[in-house]
Amino acid sequence: MIDLRSDTVTRPTPGMRKAMAEAEVGDDVYHDDPTVNRLEERVADLLGREAAVFVPTGTMANQISLRHHTEPGDTVIVARGAHLAHHELNAGAALSGVAIHELDGDDGTFTAAQLEAVFPTPGPSLPYWLSPPVGLVALENTHNAAGGTIWPLERLYEVVNAAHRRGVPAHLDGARLWNAAAATGIAEADYAAPFDTVGVCFSKGLGAPIGSAVVGDRDVVDAIRRLKQRHGGGMRQAGIVAAGALYALDHHRARLVEDHARARRFAEALAELPDVDVDLARVQTNIVYFAVPDAPVFAARARAEGVDLIAMDATTIRAVFHLEISDRDTERAIDVVRRVATS
Numbered sequence: 001m002i003d004l005r006s007d008t009v010t011r012p013t014p015g016m017r018k019a020m021a022e023a024e025v026g027d028d029v030y031h032d033d034p035t036v037n038r039l040e041e042r043v044a045d046l047l048g049r050e051a052a053v054f055v056p057t058g059t060m061a062n063q064i065s066l067r068h069h070t071e072p073g074d075t076v077i078v079a080r081g082a083h084l085a086h087h088e089l090n091a092g093a094a095l096s097g098v099a100i101h102e103l104d105g106d107d108g109t110f111t112a113a114q115l116e117a118v119f120p121t122p123g124p125s126l127p128y129w130l131s132p133p134v135g136l137v138a139l140e141n142t143h144n145a146a147g148g149t150i151w152p153l154e155r156l157y158e159v160v161n162a163a164h165r166r167g168v169p170a171h172l173d174g175a176r177l178w179n180a181a182a183a184t185g186i187a188e189a190d191y192a193a194p195f196d197t198v199g200v201c202f203s204k205g206l207g208a209p210i211g212s213a214v215v216g217d218r219d220v221v222d223a224i225r226r227l228k229q230r231h232g233g234g235m236r237q238a239g240i241v242a243a244g245a246l247y248a249l250d251h252h253r254a255r256l257v258e259d260h261a262r263a264r265r266f267a268e269a270l271a272e273l274p275d276v277d278v279d280l281a282r283v284q285t286n287i288v289y290f291a292v293p294d295a296p297v298f299a300a301r302a303r304a305e306g307v308d309l310i311a312m313d314a315t316t317i318r319a320v321f322h323l324e325i326s327d328r329d330t331e332r333a334i335d336v337v338r339r340v341a342t343s
């Protein structure tokens with residue numbers, strides 16, 4: 001099976017398994033695990049920030065950051081389709097008592113002017129206490145649901161600066177920040193610099209089995225470390241999995257551009273097919289969304305021919321390229337979707 005459902009389906013490579021098996025470990029709840037400590041220093045360094053805390057999942061990275069920044073009753077501003085809004089089971093409401101407000105912008109981004117428009121101008125007829133307080137602005141880079149799209153750096157800084165001018169903190173869901181950096185050549189640290197907190201994942205395109213991190217200033221990361229513990233994220237000999245993440249940072253970052261090239265090749269082939277609609281401008285990294293008349297039937301037929309795709313809704317299909325997908329797999333996948341689309 002050529003599994004294009006997600007870049008999370010990858011299994012640890014033999015080299016990664018060896019690094020994990022040989023990891024030096026300790027009790028990370030006491031901050032005594034040398035491999036976790038090494039990973040946290042490495043990630044803080046890569047993102048140009050003071051400190052990092054290793055957490056089990058991207059969802060926890062987002063949710064404990066959100067919990068840190070907000071009060072119950074706050075609004076969190078995100079771009080339409082954000083993972084935080086749609087794929088974390090309303091955790092923001094359940095765990096932090098916040099409401100999520102999605103802004104409609106371009107390709108998973110929005111402008112500072114759009115953000116400004118969320119804040120009403122208070123006056124005698126509209127006192128400030130009648131407007132819901134905005135507690136956080138959370139961007140996603142790359143933006144999964146928009147197609148793995150990349151925030152233009154200038155727009156990202158404008159939005160974060162606009163939030164900060166209002167006294168509102170900013171969080172980055174950087175589950176695939178590595179893909180943005182690989183695609184543009186802009187360092188992860190440059191994308192991360194303006195944010196109060198940044199979450200990154202090792203378990204997506206980088207191919208580690210488990211693990212994410214939150215980075216930021218030391219005092220913020222210290223507070224988030226306590227929230228990790230409170231939410232049940234304290235892990236003991238976590239160096240076993242941290243070693244997989246370190247291995248992924250060393251060996252799998254540079255190769256992300258190969259996934260991007262395969263995603264583009266696949267998308268360009270799709271664009272030639274009848275009754276298949278793909279927006280090539282949105283294929284910027286490793287994710288391809290395309291529309292067909294009946295997505296569940298299309299996906300079932302592709303699966304029967306050995307290509308696993310996700311039908312996201314009645315007409316939308318997603319294909320994600322990752323380290324287990326070769327050029328040959330890509331060509332085979334193209335053959336299969338071509339047959340499904342034309343027969």
Ligand SMILES: Cc1ncc(COP(=O)(O)O)c(C=O)c1O
Nearest residue numbers: 057058059060083140144173175
């Ligand atoms: C953009 C984005 N953020 C966060 C997450 C959550 O990561 P996890 O599955 O590790 O909780 C995902 C998962 O796919 C994601 O795509």
